[in-house]
Amino acid sequence: MTAGTNPPVIALYGVGRTHPGRPPVVALRPTDLTVRRGEYLAVTGPSGSGKSTLLHLLGLLDTPTAGRYELDGIDTGGLRDKDRSTLRGRRIGFVFQSFHLLPHRTAEENVALAQVYNRTPRRTRDAAAVDALRLVGLGHRTDALPGTMSGGERQRVAIARALVNRPSLLLCDEPTGNLDSANAEAVLAQFDALHAQGYTLVVITHDPAVAARAERRVTIRDGRLTVPEVV
Amino acid sequence: MPRPDRTAAIPEPPSHLSPHDLLTEALSGILQRPGRSLLTMLGTVLGIGAFVAVLGLTATATGQIGERFSLTRATTVTVTDRPRTDGTAPGTNPPSDFPTDTDHRIAAIDGVRAGGVWWPVPGAPTLSRRPDGPDEGTGLSVLAATPGAVAAMEPALTAGTTLDEYVQKTAQPVALLSEAAAERLGVSRLDAQPAVFIDRLPYTVVGIYADVQRQPAALLSLLIPASTALERYGNPAPQPDRGAQALVATRIGAAPVVAAQLPLALRPDTPNAFTVVPPPDPHTLQDTVTSDLTGLFLALAGICLLAGAVGIANTTLVAVLERTPEIGLRRSLGARTGHIAAQFLTESTALGTLGGLIGTALGVLTVLGVAAARDWTAVLQPATTLPAPLIGTVVGLLAGLYPALRAARTDPLRALRSA
Numbered sequence: 077m078t079a080g081t082n083p084p085v086i087a088l089y090g091v092g093r094t095h096p097g098r099p100p101v102v103a104l105r106p107t108d109l110t111v112r113r114g115e116y117l118a119v120t121g122p123s124g125s126g127k128s129t130l131l132h133l134l135g136l137l138d139t140p141t142a143g144r145y146e147l148d149g150i151d152t153g154g155l156r157d158k159d160r161s162t163l164r165g166r167r168i169g170f171v172f173q174s175f176h177l178l179p180h181r182t183a184e185e186n187v188a189l190a191q192v193y194n195r196t197p198r199r200t201r202d203a204a205a206v207d208a209l210r211l212v213g214l215g216h217r218t219d220a221l222p223g224t225m226s227g228g229e230r231q232r233v234a235i236a237r238a239l240v241n242r243p244s245l246l247l248c249d250e251p252t253g254n255l256d257s258a259n260a261e262a263v264l265a266q267f268d269a270l271h272a273q274g275y276t277l278v279v280i281t282h283d284p285a286v287a288a289r290a291e292r293r294v295t296i297r298d299g300r301l302t303v304p305e306v307v
Numbered sequence: 308m309p310r311p312d313r314t315a316a317i318p319e320p321p322s323h324l325s326p327h328d329l330l331t332e333a334l335s336g337i338l339q340r341p342g343r344s345l346l347t348m349l350g351t352v353l354g355i356g357a358f359v360a361v362l363g364l365t366a367t368a369t370g371q372i373g374e375r376f377s378l379t380r381a382t383t384v385t386v387t388d389r390p391r392t393d394g395t396a397p398g399t400n401p402p403s404d405f406p407t408d409t410d411h412r413i414a415a416i417d418g419v420r421a422g423g424v425w426w427p428v429p430g431a432p433t434l435s436r437r438p439d440g441p442d443e444g445t446g447l448s449v450l451a452a453t454p455g456a457v458a459a460m461e462p463a464l465t466a467g468t469t470l471d472e473y474v475q476k477t478a479q480p481v482a483l484l485s486e487a488a489a490e491r492l493g494v495s496r497l498d499a500q501p502a503v504f505i506d507r508l509p510y511t512v513v514g515i516y517a518d519v520q521r522q523p524a525a526l527l528s529l530l531i532p533a534s535t536a537l538e539r540y541g542n543p544a545p546q547p548d549r550g551a552q553a554l555v556a557t558r559i560g561a562a563p564v565v566a567a568q569l570p571l572a573l574r575p576d577t578p579n580a581f582t583v584v585p586p587p588d589p590h591t592l593q594d595t596v597t598s599d600l601t602g603l604f605l606a607l608a609g610i611c612l613l614a615g616a617v618g619i620a621n622t623t624l625v626a627v628l629e630r631t632p633e634i635g636l637r638r639s640l641g642a643r644t645g646h647i648a649a650q651f652l653t654e655s656t657a658l659g660t661l662g663g664l665i666g667t668a669l670g671v672l673t674v675l676g677v678a679a680a681r682d683w684t685a686v687l688q689p690a691t692t693l694p695a696p697l698i699g700t701v702v703g704l705l706a707g708l709y710p711a712l713r714a715a716r717t718d719p720l721r722a723l724r725s726a
Contacts, residue, residue: 137719162322165641176636180339193322193641
């Protein structure tokens with residue numbers, strides 16, 4: 077990272093997203109948000125509130141129509157798709173509601189897939205993948221196929237995949253949405269552990285119970301981001 | 308904080324997909340669904356298999372003709388009396404249209420090794436071991452031949468001598484027996500100067516031959532001098548198939564030229580009296596075999612290939628749609644649009660290549676199988692067989708273009724949400 081300064085992982089300056097059309101649809105009103113390194117932030121809100129828009133903007137899957145988004149101090153405005161893809165692959169680890177594991181590959185291969193596009197030498201990939209799986213407590217299931225794993229295990233494989241490149245930001249989209257409460261608890265415990273290890277997490281969820289585990293919460297409603305009253 | 312230069316917008320090197328990884332990812336895409344991959348390849352397999360098999364079978368069949376087109380046949384010219392247009396039967400100009408010095412006239416032509424006239428003696432002569440013995444000649448024929456004709460047959464003598472100028476000039480009652488005839492007539496040794504009886508008249512056996520290079524009918528025959536036959540049986544029969552013919556052995560390559568000169572050399576006055584049969588031109592034969600059916604089969608192979616291309620395009624497109632979440636995931640892992648396109652293009656190209664390889668193998672096996680079943684020598688042209696798998700590569704590449712484009716254009720947002 078830049079020597080001397082320690083920029084926030086996420087810095088949004090008046091970032092907004094309007095979908096063109098008649099009339100134009102405002103998905104996210106101009107928003108300021110800062111997430112510091114090591115923070116654990118939950119974004120809550122009902123469906124259609126603009127959560128997904130925020131997630132896509134943070135994940136560099138979408139570009140804002142207003143404002144400036146700095147990731148690790150890098151201004152992402154005006155970057156070409158090539159650079160956005162690179163940043164996405166290097167600095168952001170995604171965890172999806174539906175896991176997105178490739179069904180015909182083992183846990184280890186699924187994790188190693190995250191290293192294919194970022195110039196990780198082939199010979200170090202397996203070891204890194206196994207390390208990441210150990211980190212989420214799945215060191216014993218490296219050769220298991222997703223079909224043989226519980227939902228919680230699958231999501232932890234997905235977390236390992238998100239972690240294997242040591243990203244600046246773990247961006248989780250409804251990570252417990254497809255899990256029963258026991259498995260959800262395992263995943264949330266994993267998040268707690270990662271937070272304790274200093275990872276930066278942003279969890280987007282509609283579930284207040286999930287949001288409650290985070291260190292900090294913001295709410296999004298009708299495209300407007302608000303910091304709720306501390307309970 | 309100054310806005311960084313665009314070329315160095317981010318500190319890390321851009322996303323990258325090594326050829327090794329590209330191939331691994333593409334192949335795993337194929338191997339994940341081996342059954343479907345095989346079905347996808349089927350059109351290409353059939354098309355290229357048909358292509359290789361058709362060309363191989365054509366080459367094999369053509370080569371077969373080439374093989375049958377032996378050295379002996381290539382140096383053989385036959386001349387027959389042509390049926391007269393004036394109503395008279397051929398051979399009515401005694402002893403036939405062939406002049407009496409035919410042997411010499413033929414021998415005078417450049418490129419001729421030997422040549423002469425022969426004909427089956429008219430009627431059905433009886434053959435016996437003793438003057439009063441039973442006819443044992445069923446299936447055997449008596450041929451009248453000039454020394455040149457005998458020489459042109461190139462009999463492989465096992466005993467004795469051939470019919471020479473002397474016996475011809477003096478019209479000796481002698482006979483040259485094929486091995487089959489000698490066995491039938493009980494002639495095994497010549498030292499006692501045995502005789503056989505043709506129509507109850509004795510003929511001294513001068514020689515026995517085991518094989519002939521030309522005129523295989525002579526293998527079941529007795530040869531007697533043409534002059535003797537003329538004396539005792541008269542002119543050759545007027546029917547074209549029992550009439551007199553000239554048999555000419557030429558040097559290699561001389562047959563067409565000799566054939567062209569023969570009528571004039573034999574009868575400068577009426578060269579039209581003869582039909583000359585030169586050896587078949589190998590090229591003509593090959594062309595007739597190659598032309599018609601091959602074109603049809605190649606067209607069918609082309610249609611198969613087209614169907615194969617459509618099959619690959621269709622399956623790859625379905626795969627792209629099916630694997631939309633995977634595309635989204637890969638994009639989230641840092642893959643650029645080009646990487647996605649390259650992966651699907653490589654998959655379809657690999658499918659096409661595999662199909663091409665399997666098709667080529669099956670085509671070669673077909674050719675080998677047919678050749679083995681028919682006792683042929685399989686002929687495969689390297690120029691058409693070796694590049695055949697590459698046709699599959701091209702088919703796969705072309706078929707994958709549109710699906711790959713679709714994959715590259717997949718919006719990662721929707722792709723990730725669609726599962």
